[in-house]
Structure formats: C-alpha cells, structure tokens
Amino acid sequence: MYQVKAIDEFSVNEFAGDIFQVKDTDTPDAVLVRSSKVPDELITQHLLLVARSGIGTNTINIDACTQNGTAVFNTPGANANAVKELVLQVLFTTARPLQAAINHTAGLKGDHLQQQAEATRYQFIGHELYGKTIGIIGLGAIGQRLADSCYHLGMQVVGYNRSPKNLQFVQQLETIEDVLAAADFVVLLLPLTETTEGLMNADRFKSMRHNAVLLNFGRGELVDNAAVIDALNQGQFQQYITDFPTTALREQGHVVMLPHLGGNTVEALSQSANLTLQNTRDFLETGVIRASVNFPTADLPFNSPHRLTVFFKSRSAFWNDIATILSRHHVPVLEMISNMRGEHGYMLVNIDLLKPHLTAEDTNRLIQEISSIDGAIRVRILTNPSALSTHLNA
Ligand SMILES: NC(=O)C1=CN([C@@H]2O[C@H](COP(=O)(O)OP(=O)(O)OC[C@H]3O[C@@H](n4cnc5c(N)ncnc54)[C@H](O)[C@@H]3O)[C@@H](O)[C@H]2O)C=CC1
Numbered sequence: 447m448y449q450v451k452a453i454d455e456f457s458v459n460e461f462a463g464d465i466f467q468v469k470d471t472d473t474p475d476a477v478l479v480r481s482s483k484v485p486d487e488l489i490t491q492h493l494l495l496v497a498r499s500g501i502g503t504n505t506i507n508i509d510a511c512t513q514n515g516t517a518v519f520n521t522p523g524a525n526a527n528a529v530k531e532l533v534l535q536v537l538f539t540t541a542r543p544l545q546a547a548i549n550h551t552a553g554l555k556g557d558h559l560q561q562q563a564e565a566t567r568y569q570f571i572g573h574e575l576y577g578k579t580i581g582i583i584g585l586g587a588i589g590q591r592l593a594d595s596c597y598h599l600g601m602q603v604v605g606y607n608r609s610p611k612n613l614q615f616v617q618q619l620e621t622i623e624d625v626l627a628a629a630d631f632v633v634l635l636l637p638l639t640e641t642t643e644g645l646m647n648a649d650r651f652k653s654m655r656h657n658a659v660l661l662n663f664g665r666g667e668l669v670d671n672a673a674v675i676d677a678l679n680q681g682q683f684q685q686y687i688t689d690f691p692t693t694a695l696r697e698q699g700h701v702v703m704l705p706h707l708g709g710n711t712v713e714a715l716s717q718s719a720n721l722t723l724q725n726t727r728d729f730l731e732t733g734v735i736r737a738s739v740n741f742p743t744a745d746l747p748f749n750s751p752h753r754l755t756v757f758f759k760s761r762s763a764f765w766n767d768i769a770t771i772l773s774r775h776h777v778p779v780l781e782m783i784s785n786m787r788g789e790h791g792y793m794l795v796n797i798d799l800l801k802p803h804l805t806a807e808d809t810n811r812l813i814q815e816i817s818s819i820d821g822a823i824r825v826r827i828l829t830n831p832s833a834l835s836t837h838l839n840a
Pocket residue numbers: 501502503522523525526529583584585586587588589606607608609635636637638641642663664665689706707708709710
C-alpha cells in the first residue's frame with residue numbers, strides 16, 4: 447500500500463483505500479500539494495510522484511525530482527475559467543467604482559434616498575471596457591479564454607507569448623514592449639521561471655501608458671516590487687492589481703492586493719483535486735503518464751499480469767540492455783511503449799512474471815539488475831490484480 451502525504455487541504459480520504467493511504471510521513475511515496483513549497487527533504491528514494499493541484503509548479507524542485515526519477519504532475523486548464531472570470535470581475539470593478547458607490551449608498555441617511563442618490567451619483571462616473579485595449583502577456587489556457595471574452599466585450603485584444611499561437615481574437619505583437627505601449631490594461635498570465643522572474647522591471651514600466659492598469663495573476667515574482675512602487679509614484683502608469691500580496695506593497699498608493707484568489711472557486715478546486723487524484727492513482731497503479739511536467743507521456747492498456755516501468759537518461763541501446771536481462775530471466779515481453787522528453791525517456795513494458803515462475807526474491811534481483819543499467823533512474827514492477835486473477839483462473 448502506497449503512502450501519500452497531503453501538503454495543504456485535500457479531501458483525499460475518499461479516494462484512499464486499496465491503492466494508497468494518506469499518512470503524515472517524512473518518506474512518502476507520493477506528495478499532493480496545492481500552493482505550498484514542497485520541501486526538498488521529501489524528495490527521497492521513496493518518492494514516486496508529486497501531484498500539484500493547480501498549474502504553476504514553481505514551488506516544486508522539478509530538477510531534483512527528475513534526477514530522482516520522481517514524476518511531477520499538474521492540472522492544466524482545470525482552473526483557467528476561474529482565473530479568467532476573476533480577471534473580468536477586476537476589469538469591470540476597475541472601470542466602474544462599484545464598491546465606493548455601494549458604500550456611499552449604504553451610508554445615505556434620512557428620507558428621499560432616491561433624490562440623494564441622483565444628486566450625488568456624479569461622483570461615481572466610470573468608464574466602459576468597450577473599445578479599450580487589453581494586452582495579455584502569456585497566451586496559455588487562461589490568456590486564451592480571457593482574450594476570447596474581452597474580444598466579445600468589444601475590446602481590442604493584443605498579446606504576447608513566447609511561442610506565437612494560432613489565435614483568432616488576439617493580435618499578437620512582436621515584443622512585450624509593444625504590448626505595454628498599446629494597452630490600457632496589461633494582464634500577466636505567465637508561469638514563474640528563470641526567464642520570467644522580474645520580467646516587469648523599471649525599463650519595461652517606461653513603455654506603459656500613463657493611464658494603464660497592470661494586473662498580475664501569474665505570480666508575484668514576475669514583477670519587481672521596488673520598481674513598481676517607483677513607477678507608480680512617478681505616474682508612469684496608474685494602478686497595480688496583484689493576486690500575490692507582499693509586505694513591500696502593503697499600504698502603497700495605487701496598489702490593490704488580493705489573497706491569491708484566481709483559482710479559488712468550488713468548481714476549479716474540485717476539478718483540480720479530482721485530476722490530481724486521478725494522476726496519482728493512475729501512476730501508482732499502472733505507471734501511465736498522461737500529463738506530467740517532467741516525464742514524457744506514456745499510456746498503454748495494462749492487460750498483462752505485470753508491468754515494468756523504467757525512467758531513464760537516454761542513450762543508445764538502452765532497450766537492448768533491458769531486453770537482454772528480461773530474456774536471461776525468461777520473462778516474456780507482451781507489449782511495450784517508450785517515449786522521450788528532452789534527454790529523458792520513460793517506458794512501460796507489459797510482462798508476465800508467472801511464466802518463468804519468478805519468486806519475490808527473483809523479482810527483486812531483476813529490478814536490481816535493470817536499475818544498474820547505465821542511464822536507469824527509476825525502475826518499478828507493477829502487478830495487475832485483475833489480469834493476475836484472470837490468469838490464475840484460466
Ligand atoms: N492567480 C491564480 O490563482 C492562478 C495563477 N496562475 C498562474 O498563471 C500561469 C498561467 O496559467 P495557464 O494559462 O493555465 O498556463 P499555461 O501553461 O496554459 O500558459 C502559460 C503560457 O505562458 C507562455 N510562456 C511561458 N513562458 C513565457 C515567456 N517567457 N514569455 C512569454 N510567454 C511565456 C507559455 O507558452 C504558455 O502559452 C500559471 O503558470 C500560474 O503561475 C494559474 C492559475 C491560477
């Protein structure tokens with residue numbers, strides 16, 4: 447039974463049972479995480495997978511996981527609609543001073559509220575989004591959905607993505623500076639990586655329009671906070687709205703902070719958690735990889751009594767070495783799939799350990815021999831309970 451450690455709140459117990467149990471251990475087989483940092487100390491030889499409920503994986507040491515043969519999963523697209531809707535809500539709220547108007551109306555005293563309201567409503571004249579330009583930096587799952595919605599609101603939509611995308615409603619510009627120069631609203635929807643850290647810096651703020659609003663729903667570290675404060679003080683742009691609060695930004699004029707609300711809806715949380723648990727269960731039970739950030743995709747029906755899974759650093763004749771060992775142990779290979787991602791590969795090999803009557807000790811020896819092949823990083827042998835019982839009953 448696998449040991450799963452849940453960092454952050456998860457309703458994992460309903461999924462636990464035959465395959466894994468949830469346990470607070472320092473040597474888990476799997477870690478489930480929302481936005482917290484995954485401590486490097488958990489990346490031990492036991493750790494088969496880290497499953498992130500959400501898309502950003504900047505709190506996980508992916509390189510260490512890859513070197514350790516630990517698969518890392520996230521949940522692409524599961525919260526994209528939630529973030530899109532929040533960005534739209536913030537855009538509308540920015541255009542029309544709704545909260546101030548609500549507070550004002552609630553504070554009106556005496557009779558004739560209608561007349562008082564009519565007489566004071568000039569204080570709350572807003573703007574329309576229609577005809578304004580939105581600049582979206584990062585045209586992934588969220589950026590594309592946001593672009594579609596803004597286009598249908600009658601906004602001009604410009605954008606920038608590292609690799610240009612084939613999108614109907616966005617005019618993709620050559621550089622980030624081009625987007626900044628064109629947009630009334632700039633929305634950051636990028637992952638935090640070595641390349642994107644501090645992407646919005648003093649130089650880039652100079653390209654922004656004086657009336658522009660910068661919305662950061664990607665990650666706090668995309669923006670240089672000291673530079674943002676300077677730029678706002680100098681009137682280089684109008685307002686900074688961020689989903690990632692920091693002490694440096696607290697009580698700064700023209701800064702609005704939200705408590706990381708982007709994916710915080712019942713629907714997004716449930717979709718993300720379900721996908722996280724599905725990824726976990728599938729990988730532990732069958733070794734398949736459908737969407738990982740460091741392992742190649744590998745899917746194969748598990749219709750054999752056993753399955754060998756190998757994560758490896760690619761080199762020529764790697765499979766030959768495995769085939770030689772399997773053959774030496776008289777283990778039949780029924781089917782296999784192997785895929786590459788960068789310099790790493792992952793293979794699923796359907797085998798039958800019943801034919802050569804391998805004992806548990808023999809099987810351990812087999813795993814050890816394959817693990818000692820040059821390039822092998824993580825070797826597992828999985829047992830298929832249903833195929834096994836069919837086989838035994840045959
Ligand atoms: N505020 C919140 O609660 C949430 C925040 N996020 C953040 O938003 C980010 C984007 O989320 P999704 O759209 O779902 O992810 P995604 O992976 O679908 O899209 C990211 C896009 O950014 C592009 N990109 C990456 N590096 C780039 C660079 N250096 N320059 C330009 N483009 C670059 C990619 O090509 C991709 O199109 C996440 O990585 C996460 O950090 C995501 C969900 C919720």
